[in-house]
Amino acid sequence: MVNLAVDINGYSLKNPVMTASGTFGFGEEYEDFINIDDLGGIVVKGTTLHHREGNAYPRMAETPAGMLNAVGLQNKGVDYFINNIYPRIKHYNTGIFVNVSGSAIEDYVETAEKLNDLENIPGIELNISCPNVKEGGMSFGVHCPSAVAVTEAVRKVYKKHLMVKLSPNVTDVTEIAKGVEGAGADSVSLINTLLGMAINAEKRRPELSTITGGLSGPCIKPVALRMVWQVYNAVKVPIIGMGGIMNATDAIEFMLAGATAIQVGTANFIDPTITVKIVDGIKDYMNRHSITDVNNLIGGMIVD
Amino acid sequence: MVNLAVDINGYSLKNPVMTASGTFGFGEEYEDFINIDDLGGIVVKGTTLHHREGNAYPRMAETPAGMLNAVGLQNKGVDYFINNIYPRIKHYNTGIFVNVSGSAIEDYVETAEKLNDLENIPGIELNISCPNVKEGGMSFGVHCPSAVAVTEAVRKVYKKHLMVKLSPNVTDVTEIAKGVEGAGADSVSLINTLLGMAINAEKRRPELSTITGGLSGPCIKPVALRMVWQVYNAVKVPIIGMGGIMNATDAIEFMLAGATAIQVGTANFIDPTITVKIVDGIKDYMNRHSITDVNNLIGGMIVD
């Protein structure tokens, strides 16, 4: 018997495998394929204070070993989540995290406050990759002061686990990681999508309605692993690693680089059963390497 | 007959297809496969003031749709280039650019100065992705002040075409592009490699001796295209686009996004004849689309 449970700053996950926001709906979309309770945790779709229609179609393009998306946070707003969705999913015996997004600090704060009282929501993931409408549209997450400001403001009102999700579109991810740690984040998750673009040469047009979009999938794994390792060497809070995880080996690489838990995103689209396979694969690896506690993998990369 | 010639701020390339530094040796390595004179230009290996041994083996790892490298600017120094290599390659009837690297501004300046007098070298490409040893090792290219400083210093001594190669590992590539344009760059080339990392899960070790390395190949194409398009909308100097170009369609996408010329890097390893195929493929595309002048592709993406 191996121990798969990990602790993220006081909250225990039964195993390190979570799902990434925006790729797993509210869990319900996957009920036909897997038992949600087998997962360490799920992060539900990006939720904003008010209803958002998202961006115009087309919203996705396939790229080498990945995809671009421009969904644009389509969601029915936090009240709808609380009243209509939460009652349907609160029975899941797994850590249900809500991904909170916004375009102004007050939006984040108000949304987070409303989620305080949901008993079976142990924490929120603050998506600071959204455009900061008050400061010219650059995302909160790419500048340290705005990342710190939004984290601090939410920290003041939100009582439970506060995970802050970092943007990879920055010069120095460690600066921002340290900033949000100082501002009260209980953990950091990374990476969100890389900003990318695709063009249809025949049509001479962009593939996405928004021209640029978020790149995800195995193509970004080397960048994601690098950032997890850099952040691991910079902060003390636990790291939830993601970016292109397609199988158990990838998941283990993130843990070796310093992640306490991992999130699976785009891979769910290709194999909706992949998360439970990853849990099993981690067990196999541990047995093969005579590792009895998954916590021994965290930051376990050997550097001479 | 179609016109393939493009002008990069006064210097004319017979076609927009160049090769990327560090992937094409000094051209000689490809003489068995293609006629170098068929190319618009070549950028030779990263050259520094003094001889450099580069990093320890292992220096490369395969990644999804790409590779990481950590060559570390192995080269025999600029004097060796001038005395031993230049005489062997100066007969090429193509634009031969020297990629200049350094760890201190004075190194860049001295190296560039020495290259001034080589008749058949129309320009240099300033690789500002190298670590700035005097300022803590962060690369010159990731902060605007250091990028500007090195460009200005080299501009003062270098008389011919000054191309500055931008790093993608930044929050805002347009800021740096504008900075180096203001500092006297005749053109900007982008992107250099994305900083990445790979881990061997079985060995629990990094794949590269340097732990992190530079990611290249099709996996980075969406990021590269996005940056070319952003820079195209920010500066007036010509852009030389690169990052994952594997075929003529990719090359055309970069031109549609705003590149005047393109560089082919990693693809040369997989098909050493790919550059001339790309030249032919661009011609085919132009014929198919009744485009008589390749310049009409530049920035030709249709945005409603």
Place this chain on the structure above:
Amino acid sequence: MKKKVEVFTVTKNRRINQEYLILHVASETSLPEILPGQFVEIKVENGPNTFLRRPISIHEVDNDKNEILLLIQEVGEGTRLMAELKPGDKLDMIYPLGNQFSIPNKGNVLLVGGGVGVAPLLMLGRFLKANGATPHFLLGARSENILMDLTDYKKIGDVGVTTEDGSLGVKGFVTDHPLMKEGLANMDLVCTCGPDPMMRAVAAAAKSANIKCEVSLENMMACGFGACLCCVVDTKEGNKCTCTEGPVFDINELKGW
């Protein structure tokens, strides 16, 4: 109808013409209920450029053999690799996905297919006929040599044909066919699937003739089962997912149709 991921076995790969083929894939167990208009998401193995699954309509179902038939047009790497499959090869599919066309129990239904868009219509015709309605097929193609084999369609209903080069049937587009002109008034429902401009022309004709019209959309999909929100279409009630709330929509629901 629970969705599943299942590895099917190819039992037959029948070439229809230069561009089209029909793939028969068999399950080891009996198939769940599958309705006309639904589709599968196929994992293309060994495709360096086929990262995502490919959505393909369910062309027909053979419940005796536990087989699903897929009508595939070769347009890129994914469909080309599907075209190379041989009996015995495996095919990983998520199914059954999406909603279905309406199946009234009486009246005349015009089924208009363009190109590979005919894929779901054969099965739809069979269901309509079994339920008491009268299906009329109208199939359009660029040329006779890339038209479907019509034998199976003729067993179910009458078949009108248009080809752009006039090599068979009426020369022109489906909207040039008498079934879409004089004939339209006799129809109680029009169901269409094919290239966007064709469906829009058919929808416009049906709308002005005041006849209910259902279209099957082929939006770009990343997942196929409602998780990614990439495949949306703008409807009067806001964005809807083509993969779960479609692919079949009544044109009255859609904005801009």
Place this chain on the structure above:
Amino acid sequence: MKKKVEVFTVTKNRRINQEYLILHVASETSLPEILPGQFVEIKVENGPNTFLRRPISIHEVDNDKNEILLLIQEVGEGTRLMAELKPGDKLDMIYPLGNQFSIPNKGNVLLVGGGVGVAPLLMLGRFLKANGATPHFLLGARSENILMDLTDYKKIGDVGVTTEDGSLGVKGFVTDHPLMKEGLANMDLVCTCGPDPMMRAVAAAAKSANIKCEVSLENMMACGFGACLCCVVDTKEGNKCTCTEGPVFDINELKGW
């Protein structure tokens, strides 16, 4: 010797054992001069995870048939896809790459191969014999059932064998074989190819016996023809490219050997 990119046709795929196979690939034109120790870089088609080419030694050359023979061990996706190739399939290769082993015209030469490292030694033996030297093979494997077919080797020289489980020949590693112990003093040259620890052990033995020793290195390569500088080995004259200045090196050139 000009390097070329050429698409060969597979003519034969012979399975040697569970892990090894020999692929015969034919050119349409006559082959250029190919020397023992040289290698090819293979583009693996349809491999989602085989972005770069794969370096494989030239096992033998059949100039009458314009064929190159490759001895391949299945270790990952690329070599697995090579193992699946059938006669008639195409194989895109860059060749001939790298330098060669020394070929003296007299004296005793010990050729020590471990695992798939035996690949270049058969051809080397043939060249040595033709040139007047006497080749002696020493082949090591984990077990008899993954050892090479020895027939062709025996035609050229005497063959010593070690297996780790003792199922054939001497039990143990190649360095446990009499040829590497008492026998070594009679040798004028040792050429070795195989896993790094094996080559280091062989090199150490040769060095202490004061016998010239050449090793063939299998460094990771991105290009194979000197363009990327990824494949370097630390030598007394600084970093050298394994792909152009190797793969064969005299151990006296190398640092740390």
